[in-house]
Amino acid sequence: MLETSILSVIIFLPLLGALAILFLRQDQASMIKGVGILTATIDFLLSVYLFVVFDSQNPGMQFVQRFRWIEGLNVSYYVGVDGISLLLIVLTTLLTPIALLSSWNSIARRLKEYVIMMLLLEVGMLGVFCALDLFLFYIFWEGMLIPMYFIIGIWGGENRIYAAIKFFLFTLVGSLLMLVAIIWLAIYASDPNQLGRFTTDLTELYKIAPALPIALQSWIFLAFTLSFAIKVPIFPFHTWLPDAHVEAPTAGSVILAGILLKMGTYGLLRFCLPLFPHATIKYMPLIAVLAVTGIIYGALVSMVQKDIKKLVAYSSVSHLGFVVLGIVALNEEAIQGSIIQMINHGLSTGALFIIVGMIYDRRHTREISEFGGLSKVMPVLATFLMIISLSSIGLPGLNGFVGEFLILLGSFHSTYLNSPTYAVLATTGVVLSAVYLLWMYQRVMFGSITKPENHTLKDLSFREVVVLAPIVLFVFWIGVYPLSYLNKTAASTKALVMQVEQGLGGKVYSTTRLSLEHSRQR
Amino acid sequence: MTFRSIEFISTSPLLGLTLLALLVLFLEALMKKSEGAIFVVTLVGIAGCIALSIRSFDQTGTAFLGMVKAGGLTNFFYVVFLIAAGLTVLISRSYLERERINFGEYYCMLLFGAVGMMLIAAANDLIIIFLGIELMSLSLYVLAGFMRKRPKSIESALKYFILGAFATGFLLYGIALIYGTAGSTRFETISARFPDLVSDALFWIGVGFILIGFSFKVAAVPFHMWVPDVYEGAPTTVSAFMSTGGKAAAFAAIVLLFIDVFGARTPKLTSVLSALSAATMIVGNIIAISQQNLKRMLAYSSIAHAGYILAGVAAGNELALSGILFYLTAYTFMNIGGFGVLSLLEQQEDRNLTFEDYGGLGYRKPFVAALMCIFMFSLSGIPPFAGFFGKYYIFAAAVKAHLTWLAIVGVLTSAISVYYYLRLVVYMYFREGTSSELPGTSKASLVGLTVCAAAVLALGILPSIVLHVTQALR
Numbered sequence: 001m002l003e004t005s006i007l008s009v010i011i012f013l014p015l016l017g018a019l020a021i022l023f024l025r026q027d028q029a030s031m032i033k034g035v036g037i038l039t040a041t042i043d044f045l046l047s048v049y050l051f052v053v054f055d056s057q058n059p060g061m062q063f064v065q066r067f068r069w070i071e072g073l074n075v076s077y078y079v080g081v082d083g084i085s086l087l088l089i090v091l092t093t094l095l096t097p098i099a100l101l102s103s104w105n106s107i108a109r110r111l112k113e114y115v116i117m118m119l120l121l122e123v124g125m126l127g128v129f130c131a132l133d134l135f136l137f138y139i140f141w142e143g144m145l146i147p148m149y150f151i152i153g154i155w156g157g158e159n160r161i162y163a164a165i166k167f168f169l170f171t172l173v174g175s176l177l178m179l180v181a182i183i184w185l186a187i188y189a190s191d192p193n194q195l196g197r198f199t200t201d202l203t204e205l206y207k208i209a210p211a212l213p214i215a216l217q218s219w220i221f222l223a224f225t226l227s228f229a230i231k232v233p234i235f236p237f238h239t240w241l242p243d244a245h246v247e248a249p250t251a252g253s254v255i256l257a258g259i260l261l262k263m264g265t266y267g268l269l270r271f272c273l274p275l276f277p278h279a280t281i282k283y284m285p286l287i288a289v290l291a292v293t294g295i296i297y298g299a300l301v302s303m304v305q306k307d308i309k310k311l312v313a314y315s316s317v318s319h320l321g322f323v324v325l326g327i328v329a330l331n332e333e334a335i336q337g338s339i340i341q342m343i344n345h346g347l348s349t350g351a352l353f354i355i356v357g358m359i360y361d362r363r364h365t366r367e368i369s370e371f372g373g374l375s376k377v378m379p380v381l382a383t384f385l386m387i388i389s390l391s392s393i394g395l396p397g398l399n400g401f402v403g404e405f406l407i408l409l410g411s412f413h414s415t416y417l418n419s420p421t422y423a424v425l426a427t428t429g430v431v432l433s434a435v436y437l438l439w440m441y442q443r444v445m446f447g448s449i450t451k452p453e454n455h456t457l458k459d460l461s462f463r464e465v466v467v468l469a470p471i472v473l474f475v476f477w478i479g480v481y482p483l484s485y486l487n488k489t490a491a492s493t494k495a496l497v498m499q500v501e502q503g504l505g506g507k508v509y510s511t512t513r514l515s516l517e518h519s520r521q522r
Numbered sequence: 523m524t525f526r527s528i529e530f531i532s533t534s535p536l537l538g539l540t541l542l543a544l545l546v547l548f549l550e551a552l553m554k555k556s557e558g559a560i561f562v563v564t565l566v567g568i569a570g571c572i573a574l575s576i577r578s579f580d581q582t583g584t585a586f587l588g589m590v591k592a593g594g595l596t597n598f599f600y601v602v603f604l605i606a607a608g609l610t611v612l613i614s615r616s617y618l619e620r621e622r623i624n625f626g627e628y629y630c631m632l633l634f635g636a637v638g639m640m641l642i643a644a645a646n647d648l649i650i651i652f653l654g655i656e657l658m659s660l661s662l663y664v665l666a667g668f669m670r671k672r673p674k675s676i677e678s679a680l681k682y683f684i685l686g687a688f689a690t691g692f693l694l695y696g697i698a699l700i701y702g703t704a705g706s707t708r709f710e711t712i713s714a715r716f717p718d719l720v721s722d723a724l725f726w727i728g729v730g731f732i733l734i735g736f737s738f739k740v741a742a743v744p745f746h747m748w749v750p751d752v753y754e755g756a757p758t759t760v761s762a763f764m765s766t767g768g769k770a771a772a773f774a775a776i777v778l779l780f781i782d783v784f785g786a787r788t789p790k791l792t793s794v795l796s797a798l799s800a801a802t803m804i805v806g807n808i809i810a811i812s813q814q815n816l817k818r819m820l821a822y823s824s825i826a827h828a829g830y831i832l833a834g835v836a837a838g839n840e841l842a843l844s845g846i847l848f849y850l851t852a853y854t855f856m857n858i859g860g861f862g863v864l865s866l867l868e869q870q871e872d873r874n875l876t877f878e879d880y881g882g883l884g885y886r887k888p889f890v891a892a893l894m895c896i897f898m899f900s901l902s903g904i905p906p907f908a909g910f911f912g913k914y915y916i917f918a919a920a921v922k923a924h925l926t927w928l929a930i931v932g933v934l935t936s937a938i939s940v941y942y943y944l945r946l947v948v949y950m951y952f953r954e955g956t957s958s959e960l961p962g963t964s965k966a967s968l969v970g971l972t973v974c975a976a977a978v979l980a981l982g983i984l985p986s987i988v989l990h991v992t993q994a995l996r
Binding site: 138179 | 844885899904905906910914915917918921922926929930933934936937940941944947948951952953985986989990993
């Protein structure tokens with residue numbers, strides 16, 4: 001029983017928690033927080049169980065559950081998990097309780113609604129990563145905008161209304177075009193020469209979509225990619241991101257940067273590549289150029305920010321550029337690197353936002369010039385920020401290195417990209433990230449304390465350490481022994497690359513010069 | 523001339539509601555202080571008629587010399603109109619009391635309006651359509667001017683009447699031309715003779731006039747000018763009824779004529795309908811952005827929604843019929859919900875009708891605000907609410923009919939619509955409260971609104987509830 005419906009339990013458990021909270025009174029604050037964090041934690045433990053029992057040799061979908069949902073349109077409730085989505089599910093269930101715990105004291109009003117919204121958001125995100133029917137996927141993809149919109153709009157900063165609407169409209173326009181593309185595909189499937197029935201079933205569509213004539217395929221591909229590109233965000237669709245990240249409350253930023261952005265890159269992997277291989281190859285140079293532009297642009301803009309939160313926000317544009325570059329490099333190392341990098345970015349940027357939030361809670365400002373010498377009064381916080389910054393930069397031994405290294409390696413010799421230039425240019429992004437993060441660190445933490453207010457700042461409380469400790473644990477774990485995770489993703493990644501190659505017409509471009517199998521045998 | 527008893531049984535919902543309307547008329551005339559009794563009788567009667575419609579659903583056929591149809595599609599529309607009427611009655615009472623216009627005639631006219639709507643859906647003959655339209659419109663003219671001491675209400679009624687009469691003229695002229703060329707007003711005869719008529723210019727002029735007449739009634743651009751003024755001036759609950767039941771009835775006629783009778787239609791008609799639909803979606807949504815008054819905002823939004831449904835009419839395939847029916851059902855719940863919330867919070871002299879008045883409503887009246895939120899998200903087509911699924915279905919029909927461009931116009935204009943629907947959400951939740959005083963909420967209204975919200979959610983998550991009915995039709 002648990003085996004077949006564990007995914008549904010994981011997806012909808014937070015909904016149950018949200019319903020329970022609905023019946024609590026606004027003044028039962030600790031009860032509300034307790035139920036919220038408890039539900040999210042149980043969900044995390046369930047996903048850990050999922051991770052453990054997940055069969056890493058099986059490249060296909062596991063824990064599949066499906067039943068007919070909307071008869072006439074052949075829509076089924078169809079969920080499953082493979083190596084590509086597994087880690088993202090665990091990341092989601094990990095970051096949600098952490099985000100809730102991080103906002104233990106910082107949410108002063110409408111606490112009940114806040115926790116409900118966070119839990120609903122978790123339902124939406126988990127649904128996106130599990131859905132195997134395009135209709136179901138779209139419901140979660142769009143429905144999730146509602147709680148995020150409220151989180152930014154109600155609990156956000158000064159400019160929150162503008163940021164919330166901009167976030168909503170930007171992501172909506174992209175996804176609505178994707179909706180038309182989904183409908184178009186379903187109608188195409190109903191052609192008697194294709195499947196002969198209207199369907200949005202992803203596994204069915206995998207069979208027919210790659211054979212679409214290139215002109216049509218390009219249009220459908222572009223509709224999907226635009227939607228994902230806005231979400232990632234790929235340069236130049238990133239303008240909503242700094243606003244949303246800066247205005248959102250800490251927990252909102254953590255979820256936004258940590259998980260929401262990954263929905264875009266996940267979409268590229270799950271839908272664009274296998275459904276439209278020809279169009280992917282056609283537009284690959286364009287996407288790669290935009291990705292590299294994003295890496296460098298994001299880093300340069302980060303460098304000149306005066307506000308720490310903005311700096312972290314722009315760094316996301318840069319880091320997600322790496323992920324996108326790895327995806328379009330289309331070989332096993334690069335894609336594996338991308339998946340790991342999605343997790344890494346979720347952990348490190350999530351933690352950076354939490355730390356910025358902790359500083360903001362104490363000083364109510366995020367201006368870098370307001371600080372200096374904080375390491376003297378807050379040594380524990382300084383240590384955490386150091387570890388996380390280095391992880392974000394990609395120091396060997398920490399998680400960021402593994403992802404970036406695999407992506408750069410894969411894209412360096414990718415036959416599809418066919419030029420090491422992309423990788424070489426992307427490498428400058430690593431250097432630049434060291435510049436902006438370490439420079440920020442130096443200005444905030446080192447030197448003498450210039451502002452009198454900073455003398456009395458309290459170091460981290462026990463709760464705050466508990467918030468950051470699990471992230472640091474994973475930062476080291478992935479950095480030192482990434483194979484525990486790469487093992488889980490390897491089979492599915494390999495299958496994905498093969499699927500794309502088959503879609504291209506059997507032409508085997510395979511180029512896995514450095515086999516991960518090899519490294520695993522050690 | 524004798525009628526068989528089966529004819530009375532199969533048309534029982536229509537006859538039942540007519541009797542109910544007459545009963546209410548008598549109650550009002552004979553009883554003093556009859557409003558309370560009438561309210562209950564109306565609700566019970568409407569519920570009874572819904573039960574009758576569901577019971578006689580399978581008894582398809584024609585009755586009364588083939589003038590009216592019964593069962594199936596007809597009964598589906600009956601249920602939609604009756605639900606619209608019932609919900610309107612529920613939200614009306616406290617509003618009427620507050621505006622001091624709580625008279626029995628209100629319910630009576632509402633019921634006669636509903637009878638007219640049902641007659642349209644039952645029509646098997648152009649003359650019956652005309653009768654139905656007139657009965658419905660006359661009742662709505664009276665209802666629009668029901669606040670007879672308020673100039674705005676009178677202006678609304680007069681405007682509605684003059685433009686409505688104008689539209690009726692077109693309609694009647696169109697019917698005459700069709701009768702002249704086809705030799706009959708009976709649907710079967712017209713559709714049988716359709717292949718010969720295709721080349722007849724006069725016939726097409728007739729079809730064009732009929733389309734113009736209905737475009738007025740559904741408020742399609744460029745025949746939408748009356749809508750904002752009329753919806754704004756009319757009592758809010760009447761606007762709720764006009765924008766849902768009235769619109770659904772006009773669409774019932776359009777569905778009967780333009781999907782059924784002219785079913786084998788020409789590409790030209792499709793392009794005219796598509797153009798009408800695109801213009802309606804674009805104009806309705808864009809003008810709605812700049813509205814400050816919520817009733818006007820919902821009026822323009824209702825124009826935009828007519829555009830979405832017209833996209834289904836333009837597609838005109840099996841998928842479209844089912845989609846239109848689903849959309850009309852969903853739209854009835856969400857739009858009555860929207861207007862219902864307005865009517866619940868409105869104060870005399872048109873107070874509490876701007877965005878500013880709704881500032882901080884989420885904290886002042888959390889439950890009502892939450893309901894409004896659901897209606898707004900559903901109207902803007904965000905899953906998991908019913909509005910989303912309706913749009914999905916309609917756009918799927920359009921894509922299937924090779925009208926992908928229309929579907930793209932549809933989704934882009936929906937994106938525009940999100941701006942003004944969410945603007946209300948912004949005011950309710952993201953801004954501080956204003957000092958405007960709010961009336962106490964009445965139980966009946968809250969029940970009605972809760973039913974609307976529950977239906978919007980249920981239809982969004984389990985659309986099969988309605989789909990398994992609509993897909994079996996025809």
